[in-house]
Amino acid sequence: xxxxxxxxxxxxxxxxxxxxxxxxxxxxxxxxxxxxxxxxxxxxxxxxxxxxxxxxxxxxxxxxxxxxxxxxxxxxxxxxxxxxxxxxxxxxxxxxxxxxxxxxxxxxxxxxxxxxxxxxxxxxxxxxxxxxxxxxxxxxxxxxxxxxxxxxxxxxxxxxxxxxxxxxxxxxxxxxxxxxxxxxxxxxxxxxxxxxxxxxxxxxxxxxxxxxxxxxxxxxxxxxxxxxxxxxxxxxxxxxxxxxxxxxxxxxxxxxxxxxxxxxxxxxxxxxxxxxxxxxxxxxxxxxxxxxxxxxxxxxxxxxxxxxxxxxxxxxxxxxxxxxxxxxxxxxxxxxxxxxxxxxxxxxxxxxxxxxxxxxxxxxxxxxxxxxxxxxxxxxxxxxxxxxxxxxxxxxxxxxxxxxxxxxxxxxxxxxxxxxxxxx
Numbered sequence: 001x002x003x004x005x006x007x008x009x010x011x012x013x014x015x016x017x018x019x020x021x022x023x024x025x026x027x028x029x030x031x032x033x034x035x036x037x038x039x040x041x042x043x044x045x046x047x048x049x050x051x052x053x054x055x056x057x058x059x060x061x062x063x064x065x066x067x068x069x070x071x072x073x074x075x076x077x078x079x080x081x082x083x084x085x086x087x088x089x090x091x092x093x094x095x096x097x098x099x100x101x102x103x104x105x106x107x108x109x110x111x112x113x114x115x116x117x118x119x120x121x122x123x124x125x126x127x128x129x130x131x132x133x134x135x136x137x138x139x140x141x142x143x144x145x146x147x148x149x150x151x152x153x154x155x156x157x158x159x160x161x162x163x164x165x166x167x168x169x170x171x172x173x174x175x176x177x178x179x180x181x182x183x184x185x186x187x188x189x190x191x192x193x194x195x196x197x198x199x200x201x202x203x204x205x206x207x208x209x210x211x212x213x214x215x216x217x218x219x220x221x222x223x224x225x226x227x228x229x230x231x232x233x234x235x236x237x238x239x240x241x242x243x244x245x246x247x248x249x250x251x252x253x254x255x256x257x258x259x260x261x262x263x264x265x266x267x268x269x270x271x272x273x274x275x276x277x278x279x280x281x282x283x284x285x286x287x288x289x290x291x292x293x294x295x296x297x298x299x300x301x302x303x304x305x306x307x308x309x310x311x312x313x314x315x316x317x318x319x320x321x322x323x324x325x326x327x328x329x330x331x332x333x334x335x336x337x338x339x340x341x342x343x344x345x346x347x348x349x350x351x352x353x354x355x356x357x358x359x360x361x362x363x364x365x366x367x368x369x370x371x372x373x374x375x376x377x378x379x380x381x382x383x384x385x386x387x388x389x390x391x392x393x394x395x396x397x398x399x400x401x402x403x404x405x406x407x408x409x410x411x412x413x414x415x416x417x418x419x420x421x422x423x424x
Contacts, residue, residue, distance in 0.1 A: 001038075002026035002038050004024075004026065007024065008021055008024075015159065022374065022375060023375050023378075023379070025037055025038070025382065026038030026039075029057075029058070030045070030053075030056075030057025030058055031056070031057050031058045032056045032057065032058075032400075032402060033045050033056045033057075033399065033400040033402055033403045033407055034056075034057070035057070035387055037382075041382065041385075042385065043381075043382055043385050043386055043387040044385060044386050044387065044399075044403070044407045044410055044411060045057075045387050045399075045400065046386055046387060046388045046397040046398070046399050046403075046411045047387060047388055047389050047397065047398060048273075048277070048398050048399060048400045049277050050272070050389070051214075051246055051251065051272050051273065051398045052271075052272040052273055052275070052276070052277035053276060053277030053400060054249070054250070054251075054273045054276060054277070054321075054325070054400055054401045055276045055277075055321065055324050055400065055401065055402060056400045056401075056402045056403075059276060059324070061320050061323070061324060062275075062276050062278055062317055062320040062321060062324075064320075065316045065317060065319065065320035066278065066313060066316055066317055066320075068316070069085065069312060069313055069316035070313060072312075073312045074312065074313050075308065075311050075312060075313065076312065077307070078106070078305070078309040078310040079305060082310075083310075083312050083315075085310075085312045085315035085316045085319060086106060086310040086312070086315045088315070088319050089104075089106075089283075089315045089318050089319050089322070090104040092319065092322050093270070093283060093285055093322075094285075096255060096322070096326070097256070097268065097285055098256070098258070098259070098264050099264035099287065100264075100287045100288050101264065101265075101268055101285045101286065101287055102285070102287070102288065102291075103285065103286050103287070103288070103290070103291045104283055104284070104285050105120075105283070105284040105285075105286075105302065105304070106281065106282070106283055106284075106309050106310040106315070107281075107282040107283065107284060107304075107306060107309065108280055108281065108282065108306045108307075108308045108309060108311070109144075109271065109280050109282055110144055110245040110269065110271035110272060110282050111143075111144025111145050111146040111149045112144075112146060112282060112306060113245065113269040113270070113271055113282035113283065113284045114143045114144045114146070114148070114149040114152075114207070114243060114245075114269055115144075115146050115147070115148050115149055115304075116269075116284045116304050117205075117207070117241045117243075117267045117269050117284050117286075118135060118148050118149075118152075118204075118205065118207070118241070119148075119302070119303065119304060120239070120267055120284065120286060120290055120294065120302065121135070121204045121205035121239035121241065121266075121267065121290075122204050122205075123294050123297075123299070123302065123303070124204075124239055124289075124290050124293040124294055125204050125239075126297065126299065127293050127294055127296065127297020127298060127299060127300070128293060128297065130204075132201070132202060132203060132204040133202070133204050134169075134170060134171055134199065134202040134203050134204060135151070135152050135170045135171065135203070135204060135205050135206070135207055136170070136171045136172075136173070136195075136196060136199070136203045136205070136206045136207075136238075137152045137170060137171070137172060137173075137206065137207050137208060138172070138173055138174075138175065138176055138208055138213070139154050139155075139156075139157070139172050139173065139174055139175050139216075140154050140157070140175050140213050140216040140217040140219050141153060141154055141158075141207075141208065141209055141213055141216045141243075142154070142158060142159075142209070142213070142214055142215035142216035143207065143209075143243050144245075145159075145160070147167065148168060150163060150167055151167040151168045151169075151170050152170050152207050153216065154172075154216050154217075155167075155170075155172060157216075157217070158216055159215075171195070171199055171202075171203065173191070173192050173195055174191070175219065176219075176221035176222070176225050177221075178221060178222040178224075178225070179220060179221065179222060180211065180220055180221065180222055180223065180260075180360065182222060184222055184224045186228075188222070188224070188225075189224075189225065189228040192225075192228070193228070193232060196232055196236070196238075200236050200238070203236075203238050204238070204239060205238060205239035205240070205241050205267075206229055206233060206238055206239070206240050206241065207241040207242075207243060208226070208229065208241070208242065208243065209242075209243045209244075209246065209247065209257075210226055210242045210243075210244060210247060210252075210256075210257040210258045210260070210261065210263075211223060211226070211247065211252055211257040211260050211261070211360070212246065212247050212251070212252055212257055212360055212361070212363065214246040214247075215246075215391070217392075217394070218358075218363070218365045218367070218394050218396050220358065220360045223260045223261035223263075224261070225261075226242075226258065226261035226263040227261055227262075227263055229263075230263045230264075230265075233266070239266045239267060239290065240265040240266045240267070241265055241266065241267045241268070241269070242257075242258055242265040242267070242268045242269070243268075243269050244256055244257060244258065244268050244269060244270055245269055245270060245271040245272055245282065246272060247361075248268075248270045248271075248272070248273065248274075249270075249272075249273040249274065249322075249325050250273070250325060250328060250330040250333065250361075250362070250401065251273070251361055251362055251363065251398065252360060252361040252362075252363075253330055253331065253333075253334035253360070253361030253362065254330060254361075255325075255330065256268070257361075264287075266286060266287050266289060266290050267284060267285070267286045267287075267290060268284075268285050268286075269282065269283070269284055270282060270283045270284075270285065271283070273321065273325070274318050274321060274322075275314055275317040275318045275321050276317060276318075276320070276321035276324070278314075278317040278321070279311070279313060279314040279317050280314065281311065281314035281315065281317070281318055328401055330361070330362075333362050333401050334361045334362050336404075336405065336408065337359070337361075337362045337363075337364060337399060337403075337408060338359060338364075340405050340408035340409050340412065341359075341364045341397060341399065341408040341409075341411055341412045342357070342359035342364040342412075344409070344412040344413075344416065345357050345364060345366055345412050345415060345416060347416065348366055348415075348416060348419055348420075351419060351420065352369075353368055353369055353370070353419065353422075354366060354367070354368060354369065354419065355367045355368060355369045355393070362398065362399065362401070363396065363397075363398055364396060364397050364412075365394060365395075365396040365397075366394070366395045366396065366415060366419065367393050367394055368393045368394070368395065368419075368424065369393070370393060371392055371393055372390050372392075372393065372394075372395060372424040373424060374389070374390055374391065376423065376424065377390050377395065377418060377423065377424045378390070380418045380423045380424075381414050381415075381418065384410075384413070384414035384417065384418070385410060385414070386410060386411050386414040386415075388411075388415075390424075395415055395419070395424070397411050397415075399411065
C-alpha cells in the first residue's frame with residue numbers, strides 16, 4: 001500500500017514544490033509499454049519514462065542479465081579495478097559509434113556526463129597551454145540539471161534561469177530556425193560564424209543536441225548546421241560535443257542523430273536508453289584527438305571519478321539493452337510512430353488553440369498557443385488510459401520502441417480528444 005500522505009509531506013519529486021506538490025500517481029508494476037497504477041488502472045506509457053524505457057517494462061532479456069550479474073558482483077570501485085561488464089560495454093559502444101569515437105568514460109547520469117564532456121574540453125586546451133574555458137551553444141537547448149550542464153541550457157526560457165547569476169557565463173546563439181525539410185543556404189550560418197570568429201580565443205567547445213532539441217522545446221533543425229559547426233571547429237581547434245543523451249540509440253530514426261548529418265563530434269554523451277531505463281548510467285566517448293590532447297599534456301589525468309562509475313549491474317543492463325537496440329529497425333519504428341501517432345494528430349492544425357504539430361523519428365509533438373495545465377491534462381489522459389508528462393506549451397510523446405499500432409493510436413486519440421474538448 002502506497003503511503004501518499006508521507007510522499008506528499010516529505011518527498012521531493014522533480015520540478016515540484018513540497019508545500020503545494022504536483023499530484024502523483026502510485027505505480028505497482030509495469031509490463032510491455034504499460035504502467036499499472038496502484039488502484040489497478042492500466043495506462044500506456046507514451047513517455048518511455050522520460051525517454052529511457054525504450055524496450056518497455058519487465059523485459060525478460062534485461063531481467064535475466066541483471067539476475068545473472070547480481071550473483072557475481074553488484075558493485076566494485078572502478079579506481080584501480082575493472083570488470084567484464086564495463087569492458088564489454090565499451091567494446092559495444094566502440095563498435096556502434098562512427099569514426100574514432102573509441103575512448104569511453106562511464107558516468108552515473110546524463111547530467112554528469114555533460115559535466116565530464118565539458119571538463120574534457122577544458123582540460124584538452126589546458127594541456128595545450130590554452131586558457132579557453134567558454135562554451136558556445138544554441139538557445140532552446142537542454143543539457144541537464146547539474147551546475148555546468150545548467151550553464152549551457154537556455155538562459156532565459158529554460159528551467160534554470162533562477163540560477164543565471166551564479167552560473168558560468170557561456171555564449172549563446174539564436175535558435176536554429178531552419179527546419180530539417182527546409183531548403184538550405186550557407187548564409188543561414190553566417191551570423192553564427194561571425195559570433196564564433198569574434199570569440200574564437202575564448203571558446204573551448206561547442207555543445208549541441210544534434211538535430212533534435214529535447215526538453216528545451218522539442219525543436220528540430222537542419223542537419224547542415226552540424227556540418228558547418230564541424231568545419232569551424234576543425235579550423236579553430238574547438239572541441240565539438242554532441243549531447244545524444246535523448247537522441248542516441250534510435251530515437252531520431254537512426255542509431256545516433258549525428259548520422260542525419262554524417263558528422264562525427266570530438267565527444268559524445270550518451271544515456272537514457274543506454275540501460276533501457278533499468279539503472280542510471282551514462283557514457284562520455286571521445287576521439288583520439290581528445291584522448292591524446294589530455295594524456296600527452298602537462299596534466300595527463302582526467303579529473304573525474306564518480307563512486308558508482310561503471311557499476312557492474314548498470315553495465316550489465318546496458319549490455320543487454322544494446323543487444324536489443326541492435327536488433328531493431330529504427331526506420332520501421334519511426335514510420336510506425338509517424339503513421340499511427342503523428343499523422344492522426346495533424347487534424348489538430350485546424351484547431352485555433354494549436355500552434356504546431358511536428359515530429360522527427362519516434363517523436364511526436366503538439367505545441368499549443370498557451371501553456372497547458374499539467375495536473376489537469378495528466379488526469380484527463382489517465383482517464384483515457386494514457387500517461388504523458390506535458391510541459392510548457394508542449395504535449396508530446398516519445399513512446400517505447402515496442403509500442404504497437406493500437407497503443408500509438410490510443411495515445412493520439414487521447415491527445416486529440418482532450419485538446420478538442422479544451423481539457424488542458
